[in-house]
Amino acid sequence: MKIDQGLFEEAYETLYPLIHKLSYHITGDVEQAEDLCHEAFIKYFERKKPLPDINQTKYWLIRVVKNISLNYEKKKFRQRKAIEKLKRSAPLTADSAEHEYIKKETISRIQRALDKIPYRLRMAVVLKEYAGLNYKEIGAILGISEGNVKIRIFRARQRLAQILKEETEHVSWR
Amino acid sequence: MCPGGETLSAYLDNEVEGPWKKVIEEHLTLCLSCKHKIDEMIFTREQLALESAPDFRASQERGRSYLAGLNSIEQVSFWRRRVALPLPAAAAAVLLLIILGFSTLLLSLHTDYRFMSIRTQPSGSSEVLVTAPIDDLERILKSLELNSSRQEIIIQLPKELNFFVVGEAEMFRAAEYKRNKVW
Ligand SMILES: [Zn+2]
Numbered sequence A: 001m002k003i004d005q006g007l008f009e010e011a012y013e014t015l016y017p018l019i020h021k022l023s024y025h026i027t028g029d030v031e032q033a034e035d036l037c038h039e040a041f042i043k044y045f046e047r048k049k050p051l052p053d054i055n056q057t058k059y060w061l062i063r064v065v066k067n068i069s070l071n072y073e074k075k076k077f078r079q080r081k082a083i084e085k086l087k088r089s090a091p092l093t094a095d096s097a098e099h100e101y102i103k104k105e106t107i108s109r110i111q112r113a114l115d116k117i118p119y120r121l122r123m124a125v126v127l128k129e130y131a132g133l134n135y136k137e138i139g140a141i142l143g144i145s146e147g148n149v150k151i152r153i154f155r156a157r158q159r160l161a162q163i164l165k166e167e168t169e170h171v172s173w174r
Numbered sequence B: 001m002c003p004g005g006e007t008l009s010a011y012l013d014n015e016v017e018g019p020w021k022k023v024i025e026e027h028l029t030l031c032l033s034c035k036h037k038i039d040e041m042i043f044t045r046e047q048l049a050l051e052s053a054p055d056f057r058a059s060q061e062r063g064r065s066y067l068a069g070l071n072s073i074e075q076v077s078f079w080r081r082r083v084a085l086p087l088p089a090a091a092a093a094v095l096l097l098i099i100l101g102f103s104t105l106l107l108s109l110h111t112d113y114r115f116m117s118i119r120t121q122p123s124g125s126s127e128v129l130v131t132a133p134i135d136d137l138e139r140i141l142k143s144l145e146l147n148s149s150r151q152e153i154i155i156q157l158p159k160e161l162n163f164f165v166v167g168e169a170e171m172f173r174a175a176e177y178k179r180n181k182v183w
Helices: A005-027 A030-045 A054-089 A094-106 A109-116 A119-129 A135-142 A146-173 B005-012 B018-030 B032-050 B057-074 B078-084 B103-107 B134-146 B169-180
Strands: B093-100 B115-120 B126-133 B151-156
Touching (some): A005 A030, A005 B057, A030 B057, A054 A135, A109 A119, A109 A146, A119 A135, A119 A146, A119 B032, A135 A146, A146 B005, A146 B032, B005 B018, B005 B032, B018 B032
Antiparallel strands (some): B093 B126, B093 B151, B115 B126
16 A cells, blocks of 8 residues: 555645755755755655654654765765865865855855764754754654753754854954 | 753753753842853854755755656556566577476477577486577477476576667656656
8 A cells, every 4th residue: 555645745745844954954965955855755655654644744754864864974974084185185276165165155154063063963953943843752753862862952052152153253353 | 059051951942840940940040150051052042043944945846746757657566567578679599597307397398499408407407408599488488387387497688688678668767867866
């Protein structure tokens, strides 16, 4: 048995904005967010058993995003390493430096700050701030205790505040 | 005594239970240091809240059209899809590898293929190699069907065979899209 078409349509309509938003804040990249988001819905589409309601579907999709995004994160980490290595061996040309600059400018400072904090902290704080979930729900999705959620969110806030503060100081110095 | 940063953060998220909530509330009216800490957290939270994600609508549309394509493919059952795949139209040779429990059984079958050899395996069973033109495939299969009790058949197609996609080109294309992620 396949998921009913109407049910799928409803989920796609109502949940796409949220899943897209979460995917973006987790990956910090528009293209990756789209890929991640589509992948999650394809997984839902291919599910054999329908989920009881839209809320359950929402949790299920968020969990899928969490699972897939870990692969993205690993890939990003490897790419960053490779880029750093490349930069060390060949200094940036004017062109690529400009490209880097433009890319950085188009991503907001908040998203850049989110990108800088560790994945596990980012995941927790994104689910709190952008999905509006409570600690219990976040714990269930991430497979950790509520106490752990509390710690991760606090640390994420601490790091974010630090990064944003440093940035402001840096800007005012110039 | 001041509550820890984690507790203040949880308080901000409304995750602190009844009596403790009261205690923290009171403490915040008295302690400047904690008030400052929580104000900083509120400020960070507000900044995050102001941050908007890029528009999702174009992305949603792209996903929708992709899924629509996927849906039409899903409706073709696996079984039908298999049968619908065309056998190579190009004339080519087929190598039939037949392992029989009893070689005699095979010998009573069609033995008029020129390129046939029988080898005895260490296990005692016989391996019969038949090289046959593809036109004869149907006949071979038919004769095997009649004696299908204890046979293992491996059909090996020559490596240089070219397959022409006759039907269901869409399916291949869709699979290609999925692999390349160009949607
Ligand atoms: Zn205090």
